[in-house]
Amino acid sequence: MLKSLLGFWKGKDFLAQVLGEFRDMLDDTKGMYQMVCRTLLDHAEEPDLKKKIYEIDSKVNSLQKDIRTRIVEHLSLQPTVDVTTCLLLMSVVKDAERVGDYCKNLYEVTELLERPIDRSLFSQYFDDLDAEILTLFDQTKDAFIEADEDKARSAWTYEKKIAKGCDHILTQIAKSSLSVNEAVCLAMVARHFKRIVAHLVNIATSVILPISELDYFDERRDQE
Amino acid sequence: MKTKIGTLTKIVLAVSFLYFFLVSIGLMGAAFKGFGKGFAENLISTTSNPFVGLFIGVLATSVIQSSSTTTSIVVGMVGSGVLTVGNAVPIIMGANIGTTVTNTIVSLGHVTRRDEFRRAISAATVHDFFNLICVAVLFPLELATGILQRMATCMSGAFANFGGVKFTSPIKTITKPVIDSLEYLLIGVSSLSNNITYIVMLILSVLILFFCLFFIVKLMKSLVVKKVEMILDEVLRKNALIGILGGMIFTAIIQSSSVTTSLLVPMVAAGIITVEVAFPITIGANIGTTGTAILASFASAGATGNMSAIVIAFVHFLFNLTGALLIYPIKAVRMVPINLAKALGDLAHRKRGYAVVYVLGLFFFLPTLLILISKCLK
Numbered sequence: 001m002l003k004s005l006l007g008f009w010k011g012k013d014f015l016a017q018v019l020g021e022f023r024d025m026l027d028d029t030k031g032m033y034q035m036v037c038r039t040l041l042d043h044a045e046e047p048d049l050k051k052k053i054y055e056i057d058s059k060v061n062s063l064q065k066d067i068r069t070r071i072v073e074h075l076s077l078q079p080t081v082d083v084t085t086c087l088l089l090m091s092v093v094k095d096a097e098r099v100g101d102y103c104k105n106l107y108e109v110t111e112l113l114e115r116p117i118d119r120s121l122f123s124q125y126f127d128d129l130d131a132e133i134l135t136l137f138d139q140t141k142d143a144f145i146e147a148d149e150d151k152a153r154s155a156w157t158y159e160k161k162i163a164k165g166c167d168h169i170l171t172q173i174a175k176s177s178l179s180v181n182e183a184v185c186l187a188m189v190a191r192h193f194k195r196i197v198a199h200l201v202n203i204a205t206s207v208i209l210p211i212s213e214l215d216y217f218d219e220r221r222d223q224e
Numbered sequence: 225m226k227t228k229i230g231t232l233t234k235i236v237l238a239v240s241f242l243y244f245f246l247v248s249i250g251l252m253g254a255a256f257k258g259f260g261k262g263f264a265e266n267l268i269s270t271t272s273n274p275f276v277g278l279f280i281g282v283l284a285t286s287v288i289q290s291s292s293t294t295t296s297i298v299v300g301m302v303g304s305g306v307l308t309v310g311n312a313v314p315i316i317m318g319a320n321i322g323t324t325v326t327n328t329i330v331s332l333g334h335v336t337r338r339d340e341f342r343r344a345i346s347a348a349t350v351h352d353f354f355n356l357i358c359v360a361v362l363f364p365l366e367l368a369t370g371i372l373q374r375m376a377t378c379m380s381g382a383f384a385n386f387g388g389v390k391f392t393s394p395i396k397t398i399t400k401p402v403i404d405s406l407e408y409l410l411i412g413v414s415s416l417s418n419n420i421t422y423i424v425m426l427i428l429s430v431l432i433l434f435f436c437l438f439f440i441v442k443l444m445k446s447l448v449v450k451k452v453e454m455i456l457d458e459v460l461r462k463n464a465l466i467g468i469l470g471g472m473i474f475t476a477i478i479q480s481s482s483v484t485t486s487l488l489v490p491m492v493a494a495g496i497i498t499v500e501v502a503f504p505i506t507i508g509a510n511i512g513t514t515g516t517a518i519l520a521s522f523a524s525a526g527a528t529g530n531m532s533a534i535v536i537a538f539v540h541f542l543f544n545l546t547g548a549l550l551i552y553p554i555k556a557v558r559m560v561p562i563n564l565a566k567a568l569g570d571l572a573h574r575k576r577g578y579a580v581v582y583v584l585g586l587f588f589f590l591p592t593l594l595i596l597i598s599k600c601l602k
Contacts, residue, residue, distance in 0.1 A: 013450060013453070013454065069496045072490070072494045072496050073460075073491060073496065074453060075490070076488075076489075076490040076494075077449050077452065077456070077487055078449055078450075078453070
């Protein structure tokens, strides 16, 4: 009770609370991505990886629900305050939640593999894409939380390169003489990477796009 | 800095409106007194039928959508002696029912989405059913025993003995110069006849009261809503007692139960809280809203020296408190208004027109019809 009363005076306001939770979502998904990549490509031993990944994913989902709840509460109390921010957050939390799902899907690839992927084989197709995506997580967080338009534009440019790269990888894999298991798994990795990047860029570009054009950064980019 | 100046301005404005609200109560008392004995006798005879009083309370509050206004006017009337406490009690109970119309109207805004509408109607009408049950139980009990009035008299007596009269004195001291000046302007300076002067005074006092209450609610809401948002999770998701306390404190600050209960409707409609969670907050709002009448009663008693104003304000408080104590603690009893509200929600979900029929019927047609029938029978 005392804590509640103190919270009344010292508590964070709506935006600070929601942005804090959203930052947690991005940090958690980045953590998932790092753990999965380490296991998938560097063959790191991560005890209880499956349990950890599923727990973090569940936490990310809860954060998404919390943010949505806070938004409805906020708009019920102050229907005219921060309306655009609320709509934007409703959209980007979905993207962050999807990133979590794709990280979980990446983990599932590790379970499908008959033998670990060799880093040199991976690099042959992906170069150091996994590290670049890791950087994109930070770039996205900075762009969104600090409303940094330069970082948002940089993410936008970067997505085009990765999307094309992933499509190219798929073509190469299709033409390769890899085993079925390796080919399927690498193709799935390429697909999941592409989707993770697309959702991260959705979040980053929400800083520069009008609310009506959220998620359609590619159309806007082509126009510009 | 800008925010601090804005907040300070709002506080100054809210205090100013509160001051003029108290002035309006004093001025109203003076106007009623000026109408003389004949007016008082006529009004007392009109409201002597408790059922008529009850429906007047429902209808008047439904039309102006503010129980604070109705109860403050009633307090002013009782304080000036044109209405007896006994006659005012049913009006106060009726005002409690009438005030629930606002959030029910708010819930109609969800009409386009059936499921949402069902939840919104349930959230809004749980307040209606709670007050209807309270009236169904306490109205006949009060008629038979006068228990609320006796308890309120006891409370106000004790209050007076412990310095209650002295406590009202500062209000009288600070409002008297303005009330006297307005009276002097209207009676001393204008060349209007006595009766017209008092009618003008009454209209002016009611207008000031409306205006001040409207802006007090607006300003106080804007001042506290951000803070409330910070602790909303604690209020919504802890226990019912915190919900009741939260609803009570928030409503006492903003002086409008309609605002509190209307804020809950979209949250229930969106499915983020249930009717069961909203219910204790609604009960708290019902108790918190009695603060306005208590405040008005201090102004009225201070101006006229009539403790009856405080008695009727306490009747209002005791009625809502007793209702909460009767209905909330026992789960089976608590579920009665909740289930009735849910049943109405289901009905409105099947045929949305029922919701409109319910609002118009309960709050407007039925009280008007019953007042007319009572008049005809008389």
